[in-house]
Amino acid sequence: PPPSSSMEEGRRKLMEFPYVPAPVRDLMVDLISTVDNRLESQLHPCTLPLDVQYYENTTGNSQASLQIRRGQDSSPIDYILESWIHSKLPTGGDLNITSLLVNMNSSTDAPNFLTELIQPSPTSVIIILDLPPRKDPVLYPDYLHTFYESTQLDTYRQKLEKLPEVKPYLSPSLYVRSVFSPTVIMFSVETETGDSARMEEIVRSHLIPVFKDVLGIWLNQCTCGGREVGETEKAYLKKRDSLVRIKSIEIDLESSFPRLFGPELASRVVSEIRKVLSSGS
Amino acid sequence: PPPSSSMEEGRRKLMEFPYVPAPVRDLMVDLISTVDNRLESQLHPCTLPLDVQYYENTTGNSQASLQIRRGQDSSPIDYILESWIHSKLPTGGDLNITSLLVNMNSSTDAPNFLTELIQPSPTSVIIILDLPPRKDPVLYPDYLHTFYESTQLDTYRQKLEKLPEVKPYLSPSLYVRSVFSPTVIMFSVETETGDSARMEEIVRSHLIPVFKDVLGIWLNQCTCGGREVGETEKAYLKKRDSLVRIKSIEIDLESSFPRLFGPELASRVVSEIRKVLSSGS
Numbered sequence: 001p002p003p004s005s006s007m008e009e010g011r012r013k014l015m016e017f018p019y020v021p022a023p024v025r026d027l028m029v030d031l032i033s034t035v036d037n038r039l040e041s042q043l044h045p046c047t048l049p050l051d052v053q054y055y056e057n058t059t060g061n062s063q064a065s066l067q068i069r070r071g072q073d074s075s076p077i078d079y080i081l082e083s084w085i086h087s088k089l090p091t092g093g094d095l096n097i098t099s100l101l102v103n104m105n106s107s108t109d110a111p112n113f114l115t116e117l118i119q120p121s122p123t124s125v126i127i128i129l130d131l132p133p134r135k136d137p138v139l140y141p142d143y144l145h146t147f148y149e150s151t152q153l154d155t156y157r158q159k160l161e162k163l164p165e166v167k168p169y170l171s172p173s174l175y176v177r178s179v180f181s182p183t184v185i186m187f188s189v190e191t192e193t194g195d196s197a198r199m200e201e202i203v204r205s206h207l208i209p210v211f212k213d214v215l216g217i218w219l220n221q222c223t224c225g226g227r228e229v230g231e232t233e234k235a236y237l238k239k240r241d242s243l244v245r246i247k248s249i250e251i252d253l254e255s256s257f258p259r260l261f262g263p264e265l266a267s268r269v270v271s272e273i274r275k276v277l278s279s280g281s
Numbered sequence: 282p283p284p285s286s287s288m289e290e291g292r293r294k295l296m297e298f299p300y301v302p303a304p305v306r307d308l309m310v311d312l313i314s315t316v317d318n319r320l321e322s323q324l325h326p327c328t329l330p331l332d333v334q335y336y337e338n339t340t341g342n343s344q345a346s347l348q349i350r351r352g353q354d355s356s357p358i359d360y361i362l363e364s365w366i367h368s369k370l371p372t373g374g375d376l377n378i379t380s381l382l383v384n385m386n387s388s389t390d391a392p393n394f395l396t397e398l399i400q401p402s403p404t405s406v407i408i409i410l411d412l413p414p415r416k417d418p419v420l421y422p423d424y425l426h427t428f429y430e431s432t433q434l435d436t437y438r439q440k441l442e443k444l445p446e447v448k449p450y451l452s453p454s455l456y457v458r459s460v461f462s463p464t465v466i467m468f469s470v471e472t473e474t475g476d477s478a479r480m481e482e483i484v485r486s487h488l489i490p491v492f493k494d495v496l497g498i499w500l501n502q503c504t505c506g507g508r509e510v511g512e513t514e515k516a517y518l519k520k521r522d523s524l525v526r527i528k529s530i531e532i533d534l535e536s537s538f539p540r541l542f543g544p545e546l547a548s549r550v551v552s553e554i555r556k557v558l559s560s561g562s
Contacts, residue, residue, distance in 0.1 A: 139520070139521050141456055141524065141528055174425055175419075178419050178463050182455040182456075182459050243420060
């Protein structure tokens with residue numbers, strides 16, 4: 001593991017979110033700080049090599065920051081992944097992707113937490129906010145009831161859906177669509193060209209409160225224990241979780257990473273991610 | 282079982298679709314005839330009591346036709362359910378619901394076929410068209426690939442999505458949302474008040490071709506065998522299928538039926554449906 005000053009350096013770089021508009025940075029910093037306050041004591045520090053915690057391509061067009069922290073043995077957290085990616089597009093615009101993913105381990109069946117903001121321009125953002133279920137909701141209606149119905153999660157989706165700038169968004173990957181819950185917040189938000197003020201208002205007045213509330217629900221319902229699972233169920237969760245992980249890396253990273261960072265750097269980053277995720281715990 | 286002339290009477294009543302606009306009737310008759318041509322020889326006749334094959338409430342505000350045919354022992358079809366419901370709403374308008382559902386049995390893991398059109402007014406229709414998967418797509422990515430990716434099912438959804446009158450629609454039930462595939466066509470189509478001509482054009486030029494093509498894909502991919510399953514898988518399919526059936530009756534029938542037909546008639550119809558569906562196959 002790198003010495004502690006370098007560890008802090010990687011984390012400092014992440015929290016800068018240097019390329020996104022201020023309200024998106026505020027949103028991400030708020031979510032990450034809230035998660036840290038509640039869960040940091042259960043986590044190992046990030047052990048990724050420094051040149052994978054921050055990396056850029058040879059032309060300097062694309063930069064990225066990445067932090068992965070594994071949960072300690074006693075924790076229900078498998079790992080937390082935080083990242084931002086910035087890339088100057090050939091079309092002249094900027095692409096920004098910011099992500100926060102908390103994956104649980106098989107000591108619990110509680111849902112994961114996922115948020116991602118993809119900004120292809122200052123007046124356009126794709127938002128993904130979900131508690132991806134870890135069991136097939138069709139086969140486990142009680143699970144659906146506990147985590148999604150009784151928590152009223154769908155009311156948050158309904159709130160955002162009402163905004164005139166909000167349109168439904170679907171991932172092109174059918175597998176990714178299947179991983180999300182039936183209350184997933186997955187929208188494309190577009191304001192008129194040049195009206196980045198309205199975009200900032202939407203983020204501050206509408207997105208930030210919803211994202212904070214949904215994270216709060218997840219922290220209270222999913223990280224406080226009380227969902228012990230038997231051996232058969234543990235095997236089921238392990239198999240399903242590991243499939244999701246393998247397919248997500250395939251779909252998310254192996255497709256877009258080489259385009260943004262070149263094949264060599266992309267393959268090094270993906271291999272280091274795989275290494276950390278497959279190490280003990 | 283009723284004598285054959287009465288059996289024909291129930292089926293004749295179904296195929297009339299007397300309350301829906303002509304293009305919707307044509308769509309339903311076309312789909313049902315296509316299914317009949319391909320599958321009728323594998324089906325038992327409908328054994329529902331005649332007063333459940335056609336029924337109306339005491340005030341005469343609501344009428345319904347219902348046919349359920351079980352598959353023969355050698356068939357991969359568990360049952361086919363066809364129905365229409367018509368109801369004069371207290372608001373003065375008419376509600377029309379037409380459905381075609383083909384459920385497979387556990388000799389195969391091939392997806393089911395479902396279509397439903399809900400018309401709360403002549404210028405508004407909610408369309409549902411799907412091959413509901415019978416396995417958790419997250420746990421079975423190959424299943425997703427075989428039936429949904431390699432068949433290009435999503436292109437049909439994409440075609441309809443482009444129509445300006447088409448908006449996304451979500452079931453209020455999270456369970457129902459979970460039952461659908463990631464390529465489900467589930468839209469609300471609304472034309473300007475009074476413009477039922479444009480609605481007819483949408484049904485004829487856009488819906489009918491898509492519904493026919495999707496049914497064709499299902500008939501070719503899902504009813505022609507080649508998906509034999511082992512004992513463990515059979516048990517999994519039985520459990521999942523039966524849960525979907527129980528929950529669907531709960532959600533669909535037990536909630537809306539008493540409102541439309543009064544509690545007594547509703548409970549009789551639901552109990553006859555349960556009886557037919559639980560009888561050997």
